[in-house]
Amino acid sequence: MAEKSGFSVHLRTYLTGYVLSVVLTLAAFWAVPAVGRENKSVLLLVGLLGVAQLTVQLKCFLNVTTQKEGRDNLALILFSTLILLIIVLGTAWIMGNLAMRMHTTM
Amino acid sequence: MNIMDYGWLGKLSWDSIVFSKLFTNFSVSEVVASTAGSIVIFATVAILFLLTWFRVWGTLWSVWLTSTDHKRIGIMYIVFALVMMTRGLLEGMVMRAQQAAAPDGFLYADHFAQLFSTHGTIMIFFVAVPFVVGLVNYVMPLQIGARDVAFPVLNQISLAITASSGILLMVSLVVGEFSTGGWSAYPPYTGTDFNPGVGPDYWIWAIVFSGAGTTLTGINFTVTILKCRAVGMGFFRMPMFCWTVLCSSILMIFAMPPLSVAALMLGFDRYLDFHFFTNDLGGNMMNYANLFWLFGHPEVYLLVLPAYGIFSEVFSTYSAKRLYGYKSLVFATMSIAVLSFTVWLHHFFTMGQSPTINIVFGIATMLIAVPTGVKVYDWMATMYRGRIRFTTPMIYSIGFLILFVIGGLSGVILANPTVDFQVHNTLFLVAHFHNVLIPGVLFGLLAGYNYWFPKAFGFRLDERLGKWSAYLWIVGFMLTFFPLYGAGLLGMPRRSFSYMDLTFKPYMLVAFIGAMVVLCALVTLILQLLVSLRDRKKNRVPVGDPWDGRSLEWSISAPAPSYNFAELPRVTDRDEFTETKEQGRAYQPPKVYRNIEMPRNNPLGFILCVLSGILMFALVWYIWWLALITALAIIVVVIASTFRWDSEQIIPASQVQQDTERWLELVKNTEPVGRDLENTPQNNGYAKLEH
């Protein structure tokens, strides 16, 4: 019996994650053509929806938790995110600045 | 020419062999190149002959090549690194000779460019990295009280692809030519437009494969330290060396990908006519500089942090004192590791970005000097009032302490963008990075080599020649590189194969003399090994603790048994072995002998070494059918290896008991010696308690 309920609890988590992900994806695919490319701030919305979906999938599919037994993983993910941000934002900053000063498009 | 238009042998032809140029274009430069090529061929033949003569192929295969034992893999890494170091060092000599002889040098510009490119590539990727990885492999699992690294077969694979990339570099001496683009291989110069030959392709594949090996090593070491420590060994009970290895491994995981991406993209530009870094059609070569140094800066800390760890062990052992400021050293190491990701732009201050960005990165760079300074003070305080013995590792360490501070300070000077604009691309920079890499990394590695050698082989290295070698390294280094600071300030560009301004000449002559002293240091190092091999009976230390060591690796016999510990230790203190010795708990038999499960030998690494070597060669020479076959073979072999279900073997408790009892018997019959007799034949590895 316990076995069975464990199964359905897990299944429910996955299904919740799936439904939420579908909704967030639909929102992004709807928003971009609806707002159009003239308004660049639509990307902010896409970004937020993307981060929301990342969080949902990390939680529901990859079962990343803030609980004690998952601390190692969480620390690893957070540290990797920090390095990722340094690399991506740093590159965008440096190369963007360079492009601006050299009058090239980026 | 379309890449598919090549024949069965791709670009290969008789003219690709280095000796053919002797006939077509006889000159000193070609003689030097051919000599290098023949050394490679002669050495290979000699090794094959000796292996056959002594009939050791079987042993080589079953004990070394297929071994998954971290200790054997570590030793193989170090042997590989030493071989490559000999080559890299000789190339340095030839370059020094060329610049000392200028303006009438004896090398062609292209040949000189190949020399500095291979010298840099080899010294970083095939000497420093494998030497560090080798020492870590040997020592770290012993220090944390583990039986092996977390993933032994992965470890073997890392070695395999690092070695095959190194062998590829050796092949480039005989077949074709190497890149002329420096170790950093900046496009567009290394693109097809300016460099249509095979040189940059050799560089690309060696970097991609050895880089993958290093990444896998980083993963392996990180997991080993985080998950395989002995019971009771909390983070703050780990020996300092393990801390530095942890930080360095994290750097391997996160810093190698940008390099792999940069090299692969350069490959796409060259092979498939992409436009990542080309001049035309929207390519941007500055992206390459950015990527390369995203890797390049963490890389130097990846190398130097384990060396810091070695120095910490050496200072504390040979001062017979607990390491001073352990926690501050840990935090300094961690901050250096994180800060190293925030300074990469200082390698291209002059690229053309705004002064604001330069200042931000300049300040971040200077910040790194703070934790490093903390370390220097901690090491000095460790020695203060210690029972100091002036042994070979200590000479290296003290040489490091003084010289590294000079090198570090020249780095702080370079961190100032306005100064950097004046001296960038001059010999000042060359002097700076040799000044941090030789005393920082190489001295550390050589200190570690002298320090842990008895643990690995059961006998001490010859102390007299060791000291000679250490002093020669120090003097040779200073004579070679201090003049380069001066020449750099006078404006001599790096990588110049000749010059017209004779002001530089005296500096180059002194540097050449220094290079000869370094050569003597290398010869002494080799002599030391040979003499020690001859005297191995006299200098045996079978009990395993020749230096009154403080951490767990000294608590077992020398050489260590394949399973490391008969019973896994329970750790109660940071200097665990010192603690057990003082409480009289050392050299006790385990309460109960148990069967020990260890990984079995595995031919996977060796097979991948051969296959990846052939694959790289085929890619370099555009031999597509061979590349396709080997690539498929690699996939098939890897999949097939997952069908090996019994990857473990059992070492029976009876054998463990027999080994351990024989060793304990030996301990009982050995006379403990004090520190004064440390380097005499009386020292059989049993340290007398003196305090």
Add this chain to the structure above:
Amino acid sequence: MSGNSSSISKPPSVDPGAIHKDPDMVIFGFWVFMMSDLIFFGVVFAIYITMIGATAGGPGPRELFDFGSLFAQTMLLLTSSLTVGIATITMKHQRSQGSFLFWVVITLLLGLGFLTLELYDFSEMAAKGGVPQRSGYLSAFFGLVPLHGLHVTFGCLWMLVMIVQVLMVGMTDLVKLRFLRLALFWHFLDLIWIGIFSVVYFGGWVYG
């Protein structure tokens, strides 16, 4: 972690040092690998961002992207992430080997469907002159999106090997452990895909 490896029995305590099979450690090791791979992707993303404008007069995102096909690909991959998750819990709760294999095969088919659509997209782009040799922008695009596709291909191959191994030896601990890692890998690829449709497609379309 979805590495929650509770369904795998730890080896009997012959020797407390036999760490080579500790499932938690193996899963953690795989996480570390994925984070390294994440940085690999991140660097290529960064290059893409710096090259969005570098079309050199060639076709750009507005001429080349097909959002309909993109949406279909996204849904296929997302659904496959769900099915691989269901396979994992079937395995964890010791359901029948048949139902486990059913969900694995469904995942494999979805993955192959994704790859087919992606390749179709690339051929459509090529027909409009969108080949990597045309411009820096297209080089960056074809450096990133097929890199993800290559990972998916590798995942499919891995899945085939797993199916063979389950049929050969059944659900042994080692096989389970391998499948847990495969599932992690597959979820991870879906995470990367979120970045791809947000940054590469939408970002490219808005800024390009």
